Amino acid sequence: xTAVSQTPxxxxxxxxxxxxxxxxxxxxxxTMYWYKQDSKKFLKIMFSYNNKELIINETVPNRFSPKxxxxxHLNLHxxxxxxxxxxxxxxxxxxxxxxxxxxxxxxxxxx
Amino acid sequence: AQSVAQPEDQVNVAEGNPLTVKCTYSVxxxxxxxxxxxxxxxxxxxxxxxxxxxNLVKGSYGFEAEFNKSQTSFHLKKPxxxxxxxxxxxxxxxxxxxxxxxxxxxxxxxxxx
Numbered sequence: 001x002t003a004v005s006q007t008p009x010x011x012x013x014x015x016x017x018x019x020x021x022x023x024x025x026x027x028x029x030x031t032m033y034w035y036k037q038d039s040k041k042f043l044k045i046m047f048s049y050n051n052k053e054l055i056i057n058e059t060v061p062n063r064f065s066p067k068x069x070x071x072x073h074l075n076l077h078x079x080x081x082x083x084x085x086x087x088x089x090x091x092x093x094x095x096x097x098x099x100x101x102x103x104x105x106x107x108x109x110x111x
Numbered sequence: 112a113q114s115v116a117q118p119e120d121q122v123n124v125a126e127g128n129p130l131t132v133k134c135t136y137s138v139x140x141x142x143x144x145x146x147x148x149x150x151x152x153x154x155x156x157x158x159x160x161x162x163x164x165x166n167l168v169k170g171s172y173g174f175e176a177e178f179n180k181s182q183t184s185f186h187l188k189k190p191x192x193x194x195x196x197x198x199x200x201x202x203x204x205x206x207x208x209x210x211x212x213x214x215x216x217x218x219x220x221x222x223x224x
Contacts, residue, residue, distance in 0.1 A: 031210060040216075041149075043214040043217075045211055048210050048211070055210050090155070092155075094210075098205070098212075099157050100147070100155070102155045103154050104153060105153070105154050
């Protein structure tokens with residue numbers, strides 16, 4: 001069973017569109033994250049939720065909105081997509097010992 | 112503010128030779144330090160962590176890391192590298208009460224046969 005699963009794996013869309021990426025973890029963790037990895041492989045934290053409560057909200061355009069319907073799910077909705085949003089987005093969940101478990105990533109390409 | 116520096120973009124070694132990937136950090140309070148590895152088109156995988164205790168930490172796939180408080184370093188090592196160790200390696204740090212884990216820029220390791 002996949003511990004942290006993201007869908008879709010690939011997302012190709014036009015500028016201006018709205019899209020969502022879904023993430024689910026079956027590890028029973030309380031804390032989940034979204035990270036963005038750019039073309040230079042640099043990883044930047046975007047958001048974190050702990051038990052459905054937003055605890056980290058980095059400097060991210062407000063076109064990006066996370067939503068956590070329950071502690072096993074953390075979705076990312078992006079409005080009015082821009083070329084610069086093209087990247088790989090990783091979801092992760094955190095164990096009580098602080099170890100992060102990552103999903104396999106969603107490669108977003110904005111044309 | 113917490114931060115991680117990985118001074119080398121790339122490390123190249125021959126198979127069977129020792130491998131070292133450097134990392135220095137800055138954080139308030141006692142550091143929680145991690146190494147992750149990323150293979151192409153995959154998510155990051157946990158290798159090892161240091162929270163407290165012995166300065167030499169052993170992890171997955173024969174990797175180890177040494178915590179050095181005075182030098183604020185946490186270098187990753189492997190005594191004998193394999194071609195399959197070729198990947199992108201990330202060092203990460205957070206403070207004792209932080210949820211935010213900050214990653215370094217990554218070091219690409221290439222092990223040649």
